[in-house]
Amino acid sequence: MLNDDSQSLFDIRRLALLVEVVEQGSITSAAELMMYTPSAVSQQLRKLEQEVGQPLLNRRSRGVVPTEAGQVLAGHARKIVEQMLAAQADLAQIAGLKRGSLAVGTFPTLAGSFLPLVIRVFKKRYPAIGLSVRSARFDELVSDLQSGVTGLCLLWDYPWNRFQDDAIRVTEVFQESTVLLVSRSHPLADRDEVRMEELSKESWIVRAEAHPVVEVLKRSAHDAGFEPSIGFLANDYQEAQAMVSVGMGVAMVPRTAVALQHPDVKVISLGDDAPLRRVLLAQRQDKVYAPAEVAFQSTLMELANKHAGDYL
Known part of the structure; x- marks a missing residue:
């Protein structure tokens, strides 16, 4: 714990700048990557040195190298920055699962058997997500997926006619x-x-x-x-x-x-x-999958692993 004579918590943005400068070996290069001016980077690093109470960088004609203190602090700062990025990603995912909607395509036999098991668990875990399900024929399911009407859909195929479309990624759910x-x-x-x-x-x-x-x-x-x-x-x-x-x-x-x-x-x-018959989860290859889609896929595969033996 910091005592009364210590500085308060370091600014995360200054720590990120320090990491980038140490890795690049140049204030100018780091400034370009971080979209700052070199003078702004220098100013922020000087403030960080004041917080630390000792020099962090040795300025040279062809760049900078960290002092022993700079090397130590940069090592800790890398971990801190990574954790903050991970925290932002996790919070963004949680926020995404607390609002929004998800449209799923399926075919009749699955809608009348396995899919309700998945929906029950998904709605219990993510009650704020508006889930809609459309049951349709095979060609309609593919068309809806390609046009964005549905975020993902469930398809099927047999060994003699495997489904293949370069624009669609499929994952086997069960046989x-x-x-x-x-x-x-x-x-x-x-x-x-x-x-x-x-x-x-x-x-x-x-x-x-x-x-x-x-x-x-x-x-x-x-x-x-x-x-x-x-x-x-x-x-x-x-x-x-x-x-x-x-x-x-x-x-x-x-x-x-x-x-x-x-x-x-x-x-x-x-x-x-x-x-x-293979039951398949289909998603567009070029799409950035929303948190709700990722959560639905995870729930789907979890239930599939649990119940796959029921259908053989």
Whole structure:
């Protein structure tokens, strides 16, 4: 603790100037970097020397070198300046998380399963952030992200069609398997696992409008040596489950699609050959990420690590 004969706390700006002068070896160079005039730097350093009570710099014809006291004080000053910068950054982040808004894009199956878990935790931690979520089709999600309508979005892809866009950075959140849905009265309902080769005679319920799950089914069926027979086109997965429950056919769906499972539907594993879908967090490459976006990503990945096994 400083005694009554000591100077009060040093001025942080003068300490920063000292560090820069020592590192540059020149008052003029330091002044240019710090956007001061050389005379202003010299004046501030003289005041610092008065505070210290001893010389800090030896002036020479080609610059300056620190005295022993200057070297010691500059060493401490570097740590102080770094800590102050870190404090400013932390305070700026906290301020950013106490106001503002965040728009997130997602797709329906995730909005009806995993994402609400993330939103619940995020809103509890950051109640002042206005969070909006838009569920849309894949091309709309990408367009919204590129145009800045959303700050980040959740996408998906399969091994045969990996998402790639040089302007967008993606992070894998988790992988989910594809499962088989049958009615509780189906002959296979007592099984825990079925292979695609056993399903060649089944009638299939799929999503309408060329939904990607149709390609998943056809690829899996072709690999198993048969052409699937489509018996019903559903508008959404709840409708698909309802049709499965009454014996209209069987269905292949990503596991998140049965987060709300129909009571008369049995979910069966398709084994190691089941197609895996990646769930991705997408962000623009050229964007400076706001504190709220960083906080959402952190919460998302934390929950993903906790629940990833639920979807395999």
